[in-house]
Amino acid sequence: MNKLFKALRGYNHFVLAILFTVFIVLPTGGVFFAWKFINKSTEDFADKKASQTFSFQQIIDKTLTDTASLNKLKDVLVAVNGQIKKITKDEKSVTIELGDTTSMSSITCQFDNRHLNELTSLNEGSQISVKGNITGFSIDTELGLGNTIEMKSCTLNK
Amino acid sequence: MKKLLFSFILLASLQTQAQKYFTKTGTIIFNSKSPVEKIEGVNKATACLLDTRTGAIDFIVQIKSFVFDKQLMQEHFNENYLESDKFPKANFKGVITNHTAINFTKDGDYNAEVTGKMTLHGVTKDVKFTGKISIKSGKVTITSTQMLLLQDYKISIPNAVKDKISKDVKVTVNTTLELMK
Numbered sequence: 001m002n003k004l005f006k007a008l009r010g011y012n013h014f015v016l017a018i019l020f021t022v023f024i025v026l027p028t029g030g031v032f033f034a035w036k037f038i039n040k041s042t043e044d045f046a047d048k049k050a051s052q053t054f055s056f057q058q059i060i061d062k063t064l065t066d067t068a069s070l071n072k073l074k075d076v077l078v079a080v081n082g083q084i085k086k087i088t089k090d091e092k093s094v095t096i097e098l099g100d101t102t103s104m105s106s107i108t109c110q111f112d113n114r115h116l117n118e119l120t121s122l123n124e125g126s127q128i129s130v131k132g133n134i135t136g137f138s139i140d141t142e143l144g145l146g147n148t149i150e151m152k153s154c155t156l157n158k
Numbered sequence: 159m160k161k162l163l164f165s166f167i168l169l170a171s172l173q174t175q176a177q178k179y180f181t182k183t184g185t186i187i188f189n190s191k192s193p194v195e196k197i198e199g200v201n202k203a204t205a206c207l208l209d210t211r212t213g214a215i216d217f218i219v220q221i222k223s224f225v226f227d228k229q230l231m232q233e234h235f236n237e238n239y240l241e242s243d244k245f246p247k248a249n250f251k252g253v254i255t256n257h258t259a260i261n262f263t264k265d266g267d268y269n270a271e272v273t274g275k276m277t278l279h280g281v282t283k284d285v286k287f288t289g290k291i292s293i294k295s296g297k298v299t300i301t302s303t304q305m306l307l308l309q310d311y312k313i314s315i316p317n318a319v320k321d322k323i324s325k326d327v328k329v330t331v332n333t334t335l336e337l338m339k
Contacts (some may be wrong), residue, residue: 138219
C-alpha cells in the first residue's frame with residue numbers, strides 16, 4: 001500500500017481524480033446498476049392508471065365477438081368491474097375469479113402479493129374493481145369450462 | 159310414460175355432469191436449478207378438468223400467467239425460453255389409467271398414474287406421470303412433481319448462460335378441483 005501511495009505522490013490531484021473515477025467509481029457504479037437491473041422486481045401497478053376500463057360482460061363478450069381487439073389488450077393494464085365468483089387463497093397468494101353463476105365463463109385475476117393486505121374484506125358475490133395485465137384468453141368449445149380471460153399483477157382499482 | 163322417460167334422461171344427464179370436477183385457479187410451479195439464484199415461476203390460474211367416470215384429465219396453462227419475483231427473469235422466461243408470444247399456451251390432455259381404483263366419493267389419498275400428450279413450446283410429446291389424488295369434503299386435490307427436459311420441447315438455453323442453468327426443470331402441480339354443477 002505504501003508503495004502505491006509513493007507512486008501516486010508524483011501525480012497532481014487532477015490526474016489522481018481521473019484515475020480514481022476510472023478505476024474505482026465507474027466500476028463500482030457499473031456493478032451497482034447491473035445488480036439493480038438484474039434484481040429489479042416485477043412492476044407494481046398499484047399507482048398506475050389503467051388504460052381502459054371494462055365491465056365483466058363487456059370484456060368477456062370480446063372472447064365471442066372480437067378476439068382481435070382482445071389480442072391487442074394482451075400485456076396491457078386494464079381495469080375490470082365485476083362480481084367475485086370465487087376466491088382462492090393461501091398464505092402467499094390470492095387469485096380471484098370474476099363472473100356470475102349463470103355462466104362458466106370467467107376472468108381469473110392473480111393478485112400482486114405485495115398488496116394482499118388490501119384484500120381482507122373481499123367476499124364471494126360482492127362487486128370489485130380490479131386492474132391488472134391481461135396475459136391471455138381461452139375459448140372453450142370442448143370441455144365445458146366456458147371462456148376465460150387471465151390477468152396477473154392485479155391490484156384493487158381505487 | 160313420456161314423463162318417466164324425461165325424468166330418466168334428466169337423471170342420466172345430471173349423473174354424467176356430476177362426474178366432472180374442475181378449477182380455473184390451479185397452481186403450477188416451474189422451478190429451475192441455478193448455482194447463482196432460484197428461478198421460480200408460479201401460475202395460479204391453471205385450468206383443469208377431470209372426468210372421474212372416464213379418468214380423462216385436461217390442463218390448460220397460459221404461459222404469460224407465470225409470475226416471477228424478478229422482472230428480468232420473467233422477461234427471459236417469456237421471450238428467450240418459452241417464446242410466449244409465439245406459443246401462448248401449454249396443455250396436457252390425458253387419462254388417469256388407474257381411475258377405477260380411486261373412489262372419488264370417499265375421503266382418502268390415492269396414487270394416480272397418468273398418461274397423455276403434453277404440448278409445450280409448440281412441441282407435443284407422449285408423457286407418463288405419477289401423482290397423488292386426495293379426496294376431501296367433495297373436493298379433489300391433484301399433486302404431482304415431474305422433471306421435464308428442456309431439449310425435449312425444443313427450448314434452447316442461450317450459450318452465455320448454458321453452464322449456469324439446468325437442462326431440466328421441475329414442474330409441480332397442486333390443484334384443487336370442485337364439482338362442476
